[in-house]
Amino acid sequence: MYPPYFLKGFLDPTLYFCYSGVMKTYTPRLLAKEAGLKKYLGQPCIHGHTGERWVRNNTCVECHKKTKRVKVYAKRGRPRKHELFVGPPKPKRVLFKPSTDIEFWIKRSKTKNRTRAARKELSVEDYKKLIVTHCPLLGIELTYTKFEGSRTPENYATLDKIDPSKGYVQGNVQIVSFRANTLKNSASIEELKLLIANWEKLIL
Numbered sequence: 001m002y003p004p005y006f007l008k009g010f011l012d013p014t015l016y017f018c019y020s021g022v023m024k025t026y027t028p029r030l031l032a033k034e035a036g037l038k039k040y041l042g043q044p045c046i047h048g049h050t051g052e053r054w055v056r057n058n059t060c061v062e063c064h065k066k067t068k069r070v071k072v073y074a075k076r077g078r079p080r081k082h083e084l085f086v087g088p089p090k091p092k093r094v095l096f097k098p099s100t101d102i103e104f105w106i107k108r109s110k111t112k113n114r115t116r117a118a119r120k121e122l123s124v125e126d127y128k129k130l131i132v133t134h135c136p137l138l139g140i141e142l143t144y145t146k147f148e149g150s151r152t153p154e155n156y157a158t159l160d161k162i163d164p165s166k167g168y169v170q171g172n173v174q175i176v177s178f179r180a181n182t183l184k185n186s187a188s189i190e191e192l193k194l195l196i197a198n199w200e201k202l203i204l
């Protein structure tokens, strides 16, 4: 792109030979490049900016700025219009860590898959208030330890709804043995009374 050094003095300084042998005139860009400048004043761009252009890639300075900004936004995301709202710090959730047999039983009872949602209303403190050593219905001693195998022991403690039509809410729950709970199931007192009366008739 530069004129050969031996032609510099003989020819018009605004003309030069390019490598293909064609004589060309110096452009403002070339002149700026020889002078060691980074920007030069060329033709105004199609977006109506002033003719300021970069020597390096011949682009309009203003247009280049815009496209550059777009690229940067694409890389790190569009800047936020308003600052992100950050509320007060949330208190840390304290997990219930059981250590004794009864506490492990509470955890097992609370997280039982079938009734988990229903028992969510009962807190650990509510459970602790319900703990009894003997079954209130059958009078047998209760165990809270985890049992092996699929067969539940007769004296295993289970949570029972006093009124079966109501849910597992505070005031409607008690702890009875597994045996009592299976016998009771969803029966009402009237039904049980009728059952016993009819059964006694058969035996006596």
Ligand SMILES: [Zn+2]
Binding pocket: 045, 046, 047, 048, 049, 060, 061, 062, 063, 064
């Ligand atoms: Zn432009």
